[in-house]
Amino acid sequence: MRYLIESYGCQLNMAEADAMDAILRGRGLERTDDGDKADVVIINTCSVRKTAENRIWGRLGYYSAIKKKHPLTLIVTGCMAERMKEELKEEAPFIDAVIGTNEKAEIPDYILSDSLDRLESYRFLPSYHKDGEWSSYVPIMNGCNNFCSYCIVPYVRGREVSRSVEDIINEICRLESDGVKEITLLGQNVNSYSAEYKGKHVDFPTLLEIITPYLDSIMFVRFESPHPKDFSDHLISVIAENDRIAKHIHLPMQSGSSRILSLMNRKTTRERFLSLVSEMKARIPSLTLSTDVMVGFPTETEEEYGETLSAMEEMGCTEAFMYYYNPREGTKAYSMDGQIDEDVKIKRLERLISEQLERQKRIKEKMVPFSAKAIVTGESRDDGSMYLARGEHNDYFVFSPLKEHRTGDVVTVTAEKLSGNTFRGHEHE
Numbered sequence: 073m074r075y076l077i078e079s080y081g082c083q084l085n086m087a088e089a090d091a092m093d094a095i096l097r098g099r100g101l102e103r104t105d106d107g108d109k110a111d112v113v114i115i116n117t118c119s120v121r122k123t124a125e126n127r128i129w130g131r132l133g134y135y136s137a138i139k140k141k142h143p144l145t146l147i148v149t150g151c152m153a154e155r156m157k158e159e160l161k162e163e164a165p166f167i168d169a170v171i172g173t174n175e176k177a178e179i180p181d182y183i184l185s186d187s188l189d190r191l192e193s194y195r196f197l198p199s200y201h202k203d204g205e206w207s208s209y210v211p212i213m214n215g216c217n218n219f220c221s222y223c224i225v226p227y228v229r230g231r232e233v234s235r236s237v238e239d240i241i242n243e244i245c246r247l248e249s250d251g252v253k254e255i256t257l258l259g260q261n262v263n264s265y266s267a268e269y270k271g272k273h274v275d276f277p278t279l280l281e282i283i284t285p286y287l288d289s290i291m292f293v294r295f296e297s298p299h300p301k302d303f304s305d306h307l308i309s310v311i312a313e314n315d316r317i318a319k320h321i322h323l324p325m326q327s328g329s330s331r332i333l334s335l336m337n338r339k340t341t342r343e344r345f346l347s348l349v350s351e352m353k354a355r356i357p358s359l360t361l362s363t364d365v366m367v368g369f370p371t372e373t374e375e376e377y378g379e380t381l382s383a384m385e386e387m388g389c390t391e392a393f394m395y396y397y398n399p400r401e402g403t404k405a406y407s408m409d410g411q412i413d414e415d416v417k418i419k420r421l422e423r424l425i426s427e428q429l430e431r432q433k434r435i436k437e438k439m440v441p442f443s444a445k446a447i448v449t450g451e452s453r454d455d456g457s458m459y460l461a462r463g464e465h466n467d468y469f470v471f472s473p474l475k476e477h478r479t480g481d482v483v484t485v486t487a488e489k490l491s492g493n494t495f496r497g498h499e500h501e
């Protein structure tokens with residue numbers, strides 16, 4: 073039996089798709105990338121933006137045409153399946169199964185036995201690593217209790233569930249024995265991690281302390297995403313004191329205006345957010361930051377937009393995920409008065425992006441020259457005698473090597489200059 077998985081959206085979705093892939097292969101099924109040859113197609117959907125859902129409707133049309141040519145089991149899972157279960161069944165009756173996020177782990181059983189256990193809560197899939205890859209996601213929690221007013225996640229992924237410490241340790245040991253060099257601990261809000269281990273309560277910084285003695289080949293531990301309202305003092309110390317935790321933190325800001333943050337239900341203010349940033353910078357000297365930021369939230373004034381621009385300057389990120397507010401049906405912000413015109417939102421976003429691109433160039437140029445550990449990702453595309461590597465700060469290096477390397481080798485490189493968004497330099501003893 074041949075299967076095809078199409079996955080959209082966040083890293084957790086991608087990790088879950090990899091896990092399903094590993095289980096199906098382990099049970100003797102064959103993967104294909106050709107819809108015409110597949111016996112089973114799993115579409116792992118995303119609901120975060122309307123455009124993502126529109127794309128899925130297009131894909132459904134495509135597979136309905138294939139189904140007319142040959143037998144095909146079509147399964148739709150993920151956040152859109154959770155949010156629009158009934159609508160999907162009605163509008164696209166050719167779908168064989170619409171499976172919500174809690175039952176995603178049951179899909180391999182469903183394919184093989186055609187029956188599905190309805191689960192009360194999310195179950196973590198056992199394997200998230202593709203053979204031969206040097207980087208892996210390790211989901212540690214799922215769901216969210218925060219209900220930011222623009223976000224669909226709490227409605228489609230449900231309440232927070234934390235994976236057990238034992239499970240996480242086992243997964244890390246397995247990844248160690250597979251030679252993985254970098255892991256990213258994943259969760260909608262990793263700072264909400266909460267579990268019992270050896271009779272004690274474990275929060276996120278404690279989890280980091282527990283797992284680090286198990287790290288050998290794993291050089292960098294990353295995590296996404298921490299909510300700023302829960303970023304504790306203890307977490308800053310653990311990052312500062314532990315050389316395996318990458319000193320590049322993704323800290324979502326969303327807006328630089330306290331009034332907009334309150335409307336977004338972010339439970340923080342401009343002042344608290346920026347003072348957290350300055351505390352982190354003071355205690356983690358080599359820290360670089362990335363962020364998520366949104367413009368054009370309902371009622372955002374030009375002044376408040378200006379506060380976002382100035383907060384971005386103060387934060388000084390080396391990368392940022394920038395977007396304009398997109399109303400999502402079912403969220404609180406969807407029905408708020410004062411929706412901003414699309415052309416205003418686009419203008420605001422354009423300026424935000426152009427300032428950020430200049431800023432990150434400036435910050436990176438100032439960093440040169442410097443030496444850092446990096447993981448080889450392959451040969452340079454422009455010059456076969458050079459290699460490409462990704463560093464601790466999520467930055468890319470093109471470097472001349474001291475010897476031959478394979479993908480996944482850990483090297484120390486010295487950056488001599490910045491070219492576009494990539495550092496160029498040489499390998500260092």
Ligand code: SF4
Pocket residue numbers: 216217218219220223224225226260261299
């Ligand atoms: S913290 Fe807010 S933005 Fe993040 S998943 Fe939860 S509700 Fe959505």
